[in-house]
Amino acid sequence: MALYYPDDEALERLRLVGRGSDHPLVRCQGFIFDVDGVLCRGEDPIPRAAEAIERLRRGGKRVVFLSNNSTKSREDYLAKFARLGIPVIEDDLVLSTYATAEYIAREKPGAKVYMVGAPGLRRELELAGLELVEDPFVAEYVVVGSAFDGTGRIREDNAHRITGALRALYHAGAKFIATNPDRIFPAKDGVIPGTGAIIGALSYMLGREPDAVIGKPSTHIVEIALARLGIPPSGCAFVGDMDTDMLAGKRLGMTTVFVRSGAMTEEVLRSLGIEPDFAFDSVIDMLAVEG
Numbered sequence: 001m002a003l004y005y006p007d008d009e010a011l012e013r014l015r016l017v018g019r020g021s022d023h024p025l026v027r028c029q030g031f032i033f034d035v036d037g038v039l040c041r042g043e044d045p046i047p048r049a050a051e052a053i054e055r056l057r058r059g060g061k062r063v064v065f066l067s068n069n070s071t072k073s074r075e076d077y078l079a080k081f082a083r084l085g086i087p088v089i090e091d092d093l094v095l096s097t098y099a100t101a102e103y104i105a106r107e108k109p110g111a112k113v114y115m116v117g118a119p120g121l122r123r124e125l126e127l128a129g130l131e132l133v134e135d136p137f138v139a140e141y142v143v144v145g146s147a148f149d150g151t152g153r154i155r156e157d158n159a160h161r162i163t164g165a166l167r168a169l170y171h172a173g174a175k176f177i178a179t180n181p182d183r184i185f186p187a188k189d190g191v192i193p194g195t196g197a198i199i200g201a202l203s204y205m206l207g208r209e210p211d212a213v214i215g216k217p218s219t220h221i222v223e224i225a226l227a228r229l230g231i232p233p234s235g236c237a238f239v240g241d242m243d244t245d246m247l248a249g250k251r252l253g254m255t256t257v258f259v260r261s262g263a264m265t266e267e268v269l270r271s272l273g274i275e276p277d278f279a280f281d282s283v284i285d286m287l288a289v290e291g
């Protein structure tokens, strides 16, 4: 039995049958999708990814999209998803910018935050009701995201911020929070530094690791996505193209689905000792599982 059929009548029959199916993917009610390598490669949509999402939703499944992107707000991502042909509202998006803001707002509502990073991060911190401060000596939290633009140049408004963050951590005893642990990114002319460049600089200077890293493979961001789904992890699947996706899903007891449409080959994944529950060429193939 296929997981979903394209026509509604067949879908209706299958949903009834599907409730009795033993296939773990048919039983899953919630799906967390990584974005790059799963739904798109950069700006190019992965063929039939939008159709797969639509069919899952029509089948009554709940879907959220999760990305370690530390430079964009959810608002920024609405346009990206429109280009991919996947209808979303902001509540469907869990980016590391938003998840970091949520994490701090839950721990200390209205906290004073000194940030290193892009305007998208600033926007989410503000939306969560946190107080952005320019004086490092009054900061309760230092939040670190990527401070580089797409060409690898440090953003002008961040030139003084590594010093500011250092002072907030050293003098003011601020908590050290990183949006994501990604060290480098591929770009057109070669790799560029990721958030890891700033984490590394501060960690080395101070001899301490961040108090929390929110993005994958940490479970913080996934817990926020699961809360959004409102379904226990045992009833949810994590669909991704990297080891970090599989690790984050496994740590929380989710079903893990690897797709071969992204940056990492299945061979490399398995050589790292990571066994996904299922592997498919791309997301559309996931819908054809037999149960």
Ligand SMILES: [Mg+2]
Residues within 6 Å of the ligand: 034, 035, 036, 037, 038, 240, 241, 242, 262
């Ligand atoms: Mg990915």
